[in-house]
Amino acid sequence: xxxxxxPDIHIxxxxxxxxxxxxxxxxxxxxxxxxxVQSPGQGLQxxxxxxxxDTLVQGIKGFEAEFKRSQSSFNLxxxxxxxxxxxxxxxxxxxxxxAGNMLTFGGGTRLMVKP
Amino acid sequence: NAGVTQTPKFRVLKTGQSMTxxxxxxxxxxxxxxxxxxxxxxxxLIHYSVGEGTTAKGEVPDGYNVSRLKKQNFLLGxxxxxxxxxxxxxxxxSYSPGRISSYEQYFGPxxxxxxx
Numbered sequence: 001x002x003x004x005x006x007p008d009i010h011i012x013x014x015x016x017x018x019x020x021x022x023x024x025x026x027x028x029x030x031x032x033x034x035x036x037v038q039s040p041g042q043g044l045q046x047x048x049x050x051x052x053x054d055t056l057v058q059g060i061k062g063f064e065a066e067f068k069r070s071q072s073s074f075n076l077x078x079x080x081x082x083x084x085x086x087x088x089x090x091x092x093x094x095x096x097x098x099a100g101n102m103l104t105f106g107g108g109t110r111l112m113v114k115p
Numbered sequence: 116n117a118g119v120t121q122t123p124k125f126r127v128l129k130t131g132q133s134m135t136x137x138x139x140x141x142x143x144x145x146x147x148x149x150x151x152x153x154x155x156x157x158x159x160l161i162h163y164s165v166g167e168g169t170t171a172k173g174e175v176p177d178g179y180n181v182s183r184l185k186k187q188n189f190l191l192g193x194x195x196x197x198x199x200x201x202x203x204x205x206x207x208x209s210y211s212p213g214r215i216s217s218y219e220q221y222f223g224p225x226x227x228x229x230x231x
Contacts, residue, residue, distance in 0.1 A: 009155060032218045043119070043205060043222040044158075051218075090157060094218035100146060100165055101209060101218045105157035 002027040002095045004106035012112040013081050021076040021109050023091030032094035033074040034103065035065055039087045047089075050074065061085070086113045117141055119223035121206050127229045128196040136191040136226050138206030145211035147189040148173075148220065149181060151202040158205060164189055165211070196230045203227050 003026045013019055025031055032051050036044040048059025055067040065076045074091060091106040122137045138147065145166050150158040160173030164183040178200060180192045189208075193200060207220040 004157075006157075034219070036222075041224075043224040044207075045222075046219060049219060096212070100163060100171070101212055102160065102163075103158075103218065103220055105159075107155050107157045 001097075002031075002093050002104045004091050004093050004104055006089075006091055006106035006109050008109050009107070010110045010112065012114060014114045015083050016080050019076075019078045019081045019085070019111070021089050021091075021111070023074045023076065023106060024072050025074065025091070025093045026072065027093050027095060029095075031074075033065075033067060034092040034094065035059065035063070035074075035076050036090045036092065036105075037061075037087050038090065038108075044090065047076070081111075081113055083113045083115065086111055119206055119208055119221050121204075121223040121226050123226060124224070125227050127231065128193075129231055130197060132196050133192070133194050134196065134228075135193075136204055136206075136228075138189045138191070138208075138223060139187055140189075140206075140208040140221070141187060142208060142221065143186070144208035144221070145186075146209045146217070147183065148207040148209075149179070149189065149191045150205045150207065151175065151200075152205060152225070153202050161191065161204075196228075198230045201228060201230045 005024045034049045035047040050067045088110045092103045119140045148163040149161040162181040164170045167186045170181045182190045204226045206223040209220045210217040
C-alpha cells in the first residue's frame with residue numbers, strides 16, 4: 001500500500017524568505033503526486049500535480065514542486081513567501097485501488113509566516 | 116458553479132445522538148468521498164462512492180454509514196455519535212477513471228463536528 005510522509009509538522013519562515021516543504025512517498029509504481037493547501041477554516045485547494053513528463057511542475061500562487069524518483073520525494077518550494085501563504089499543506093499520492101482512484105495524504109505541514 | 120458544498124458547517128452532538136452530513140456537487144462527477152481530518156493525521160478516507168447507488172468502505176469506516184441516492188449528493192450518517200468522532204469532515208468528488216485527471220479531487224469547505 002502507498003504512504004506519504006511529511007517530516008515537518010510545523011515550519012516558520014520570515015516573509016520574503018524562501019520555502020521548501022518536504023514530502024516523501026512510498027509507492028510501487030509511477031506515482032501521481034499532488035500538493036494541496038488548506039487555509040484556516042477552508043477546504044483543500046489543489047496547488048499543483050505531477051502525472052508524468054517534466055519533473056519540475058509549476059502550480060498556482062508561485063509554488064513549484066520537483067519529483068525525484070531516486071529519493072521518492074516531491075518537495076514543494078516557493079522563492080519568496082507572502083504572509084497569505086500561512087496555511088496547512090498536504091502532500092498526496094494517487095493510486096488505483098479497489099476499483100477507484102484513491103488519494104493517500106500525508107499528515108500535513110503547518111506553515112507560519114513571520115512579518 | 117458552486118463546486119462541492121457541505122451542510123452543516125458546524126455541529127455539536129451529545130454522545131449517542133445521530134446526525135447526517137450532506138454533500139452536494141454540481142460538476143457531474145461520478146466519484147464522491149468522505150474524509151475525516153484529525154491533527155497530525157492528514158485526511159483519512161471514511162467511505163466513498165463510485166456512482167449512484169454504490170458505496171464502499173475506506174480506511175476508517177466504523178461508526179459511519181453513507182448513501183448515494185442521487186449522483187450529485189453523498190450523505191454521511193453517524194447513528195450513535197461518540198467523542199472519538201469529534202473531527203472535521205470533508206467531502207470531495209472527482210471524475211470517473213479513464214483519464215488521469217480523475218485522480219484530482221475537489222473538496223468542500225468542511226464540517227466541524229464536536230461530540231461531547
